[in-house]
Amino acid sequence: MVPRKDMKRYLDQRGVFGDENFDTSIHTTLQEIFSLPLAREVTAPTSADLGLDVLIPSFQSGDYWDISLGEIGFPIFWRPKVTVAFRLYYLKSKKTKLTYSVTQKLSWREYLSRLFTWRALFGFQPMFGAKDMDRLLYLACHKMLDKLRKVA
Numbered sequence: 001m002v003p004r005k006d007m008k009r010y011l012d013q014r015g016v017f018g019d020e021n022f023d024t025s026i027h028t029t030l031q032e033i034f035s036l037p038l039a040r041e042v043t044a045p046t047s048a049d050l051g052l053d054v055l056i057p058s059f060q061s062g063d064y065w066d067i068s069l070g071e072i073g074f075p076i077f078w079r080p081k082v083t084v085a086f087r088l089y090y091l092k093s094k095k096t097k098l099t100y101s102v103t104q105k106l107s108w109r110e111y112l113s114r115l116f117t118w119r120a121l122f123g124f125q126p127m128f129g130a131k132d133m134d135r136l137l138y139l140a141c142h143k144m145l146d147k148l149r150k151v152a
Contacts, residue, residue, distance in 0.1 A: 025130045026056055026082070026137060033141050045091035052148075053087040054141075062106060062128045064115055077115070080128045081105040084140040088148060100147050104140035106132065 039051040062080035066073055081103060088098040106128070114127050 025133065026059065029134045029137050030054060030056075030141075033138060039091055042091055047090065047092050049091040050097065051089050051091045053089070055085040055087075056082065057085050057101075058083045059133065061133065062111060062114075064127065077111075079106045079108070079111045080132050080136060082133060082136045082140055084137065084144060086144050086148075088151075098148070098151055100144060102140040102143045102147075104136045104143070106136065 034052070034054060036052070042049065059082040060078060060080065062078055064075065064077040066075055068074075083101060083103040085101040086099065087096055088100075089096045117127075
């Protein structure tokens with residue numbers, strides 16, 4: 001997990017995942033998606049054995065804010081998204097075979113349908129939660145696996 005440096009990291013920590021934070025939730029989901037042995041556990045790799053590094057360089061939950069400056073208001077909104085980067089490499093030589101990055105966003109249609117719900121209007125709970133991010137992560141990883149299947 002790459003440490004976040006963007007301003008939205010503070011907004012994303014508003015309890016979207018209850019007691020869990022994004023880092024913990026995403027890490028747990030990645031472990032579920034890739035139930036593979038760790039590369040360091042392979043004691044005698046052959047020249048054909050491959051390893052896979054998975055990295056989450058960026059992610060954000062979605063939300064909507066209305067900023068008012070006197071009589072003028074500005075809507076600020078952002079959709080949930082997650083970017084997943086992959087590196088496929090040879091275990092024995094550590095040479096990279098393929099690098100690939102996938103960004104998965106919530107569709108505008110789904111985002112707008114959530115924007116006009118009681119949950120969003122009254123702000124009792126965040127508009128998007130762990131299940132939403134998990135789904136985006138699964139979709140991004142599925143795209144990545146399709147790409148790997150084609151080249152590997």
